[in-house]
Amino acid sequence: MPTPSDAVRDAALSVPRTARQRARTEITREIIETARRHLAESGAAGLSLRAVARDLGMVSSAVYRYVPSRDDLLTALIIESYEHLGDAVARSEAQLRRGDLVGRWLAVCHAVRDWALANPHEYALLYGSPVPGYAAPQDTVPAGTRVPMLLMQLSADIIDAGMSPEPQRVPRAVHGSLVPLREGSGLPGSVPDDSIVRGIMAWTTLFGAVSLELFGQYGDGIADPRALFDHEMHRIAALLVAPDQ
Amino acid sequence: MPTPSDAVRDAALSVPRTARQRARTEITREIIETARRHLAESGAAGLSLRAVARDLGMVSSAVYRYVPSRDDLLTALIIESYEHLGDAVARSEAQLRRGDLVGRWLAVCHAVRDWALANPHEYALLYGSPVPGYAAPQDTVPAGTRVPMLLMQLSADIIDAGMSPEPQRVPRAVHGSLVPLREGSGLPGSVPDDSIVRGIMAWTTLFGAVSLELFGQYGDGIADPRALFDHEMHRIAALLVAPDQ
DNA sequence: CCTTGTCAAGAGCGCTGCTCTCGTCTCTTG
DNA sequence: CAAGAGACGAGAGCAGCGCTCTTGACAAGG
Structure with a gap:
């Protein structure tokens, strides 16, 4: 007795057994694919199960044999979009020399912006107002933290390279505020609060x-948003890594 | 032959003449008011003309005698919400000594955040993904620029007080990019590009x-978003006004 | 072979935005 | 003051939506 939720999960894993099950995952994938196309064209608000x-x-x-509801379909699209964005950013960032810390930061910035411009409706779905009431369940969290995670890694690399700016004192309340983030991200305890704050602010400005x-x-x-963006991100770079090169 | 668009405008101006016209603006106002209540409760996606x-x-x-379409109703709500936010921010900022530049900046920050937390659906309507296709017409622009304008004024005051940080060089392309903003905002030409960029970045991080x-x-x-936010905005303050006090 | 379970299809419910018609009421003009 | 012009509320109706339920055909497993 396969439930539609199982179908969505299996379509992602794609481990079919009988012909029936293969057809099932196949059709589920087709549904999500078509929905993604509709999303790209008309946006999340215009996504209609009937049109798909x-x-x-x-x-x-x-x-409805394959997808429990419209909201679940949107959730699947959210996860997929987070992965696409994460892939694009990781791919772009991986092309640079590990030691080129500023270059890696700028690569992340432009990868995010380029992806957003190329996929505006997907970006709006991820980072715009949460559409379906307050859908975003726990499932989307791991995919959604990929880019922030990448920035955390970059922060750690900056520290390892001894390129961190003079650490600034962080209030007690802020330190406490960061505890769940430290636990959830597996960040080494040696990373100072100041670096985390800098990372968050960089991500905040980028977003x-x-x-x-x-x-x-x-x-x-x-007039030229790209030029402004590039300049802004260069300035943020100075916040992340000490300018002494 | 009054069109529904006229009704929406007149409801804002409220200059009635005959009893008919008075009733008309009255009812139009009631419609918008009720819609605003629905928006606050269920969000823009859940706003239904029939329910209103x-x-x-x-x-x-x-x-439909009073409102041309659902999108126009949303547009009216957008403008109204921008005004509410603008009022809240201006009121909060006006309470501080003019010379307290950092205090004024922080007042703006917390006013924006407090308003957003108190009116999440309105904030999402203003700054989230644009819902109705790409509705936001020119009408919303003046109301929407109130907060940025206020920050521009603050930037100008910082310059006048001689508290600007060491001006940084700005690339040619960025300078050109800022031209329409200079023209549209009536900013004095003496304000350097660097200050404008700092203002934009401050607004970007706040948002x-x-x-x-x-x-x-x-x-x-x-754990404590307010503490983190306050700390971040304090750091941005150092970007806006030189720390030498 | 035959039962069990999965499937596509259709009808249907209640909701939406929006249009059109019709009879009524009001304002304005002759 | 009366008559025509115009604005109005109510209702029916269209096309679309998310979602549910029933029905009949098909495949998989005992």
Whole structure:
């Protein structure tokens, strides 16, 4: 008695057994794929289970054999999109010399921005207002932390290279605030609070800049958003690694 | 022959003449008010013209005499929300001594965050993913730039007080990128590019921090978001005004 | 072979945004 | 003051949505 939730999971793992099960995971994958195409074209708000079914030549009720609900389909798309973004960023960042810390930071920045510009609806789904009530369940967390994790690794590398800026004192309350993050991320205890704060602020500014641009907050006030973005991220770089090179 | 768009505008201006017109602006205002209540409770996605009509004891088609479409209603709510946020921020910032530049910056930060926490759905409507296709027309621009304008004024005051940090060199492309913003904001030409960039980055980090927290990107990694936010904004303060006090 | 379980299809419920018509009421003009 | 022009509320209706339930056909396993 396979439930639709199982189908979504199996489609990701893709470990079929009988012909029935193979067909099942196959169709589930097709549904998610078609939904991803619709998402890219019309955005999350315009994603319709019925339209997806129509595209696949099946009737809407049949889709519910494979997907429990529209929200679950969106959740699957969220996870998939996080992975796509994570892949794009990791791929871009991996091309640089490990010792080129500033270069790696800038690579992450532009990879995020480029991906967001290429996939605006997906980015909006990930980082915009949470659409379906407050859907985002625990399933999306591991995928969603990939980019922040990558930045944490970069922070650790900066420390190892002895390129950290003069550590700044961090208030007691902030130290306590970071405890669950330390535990959840497996960050070595030797990383000082100051570095974590710097990492968070860098990620915050990166996210903020991309979102402001993509969500139209600049209006037509900024002629060349890429130039501004690049400059901003260069300035943040000075926050992350000491300028003495 | 009053069009529904006129009704929405008149409700804001409220200059009635005949009894008919007074009733018209009155009802239009009630519609927007009820819609704002629904927005606060269920979010933009859950806002239904029919539900608003039901709440007002009228039939759905009657609402269309006053509001051209759901998107226009949302646009009206966007403008109203921008004004509310702008009021809250301006009120909070005005309470501080003009010379207390860091204090004014922090007041703006906490006013934005407090308002966002108190009105999450409104904040999501303003700064989250643009819901209705790409609605946000020109009407929302003046209201939407209130907070950034306030920060621009703060930047100008910092310069006037001679408290600006050592100006940093700004690339040619970035200078050009800022031209339309200079023209649109009536900023005095004496304000250097560097100050504008600092202002944009401050606004970017403020916006990013509030959005990351409100949209659930911190997960449960941050125990005391307010403490972290306050600390981050203090650090940004050092970017805006020279630490020599 | 035959039972069990999976499947696609269709009908249907309640909701949505939006349009059109119709009878009524009000304001304005002759 | 009366008559025509215009604004209005109510209702029916269309197409779409998410989702549920029933029905009949098919395949898998005992």
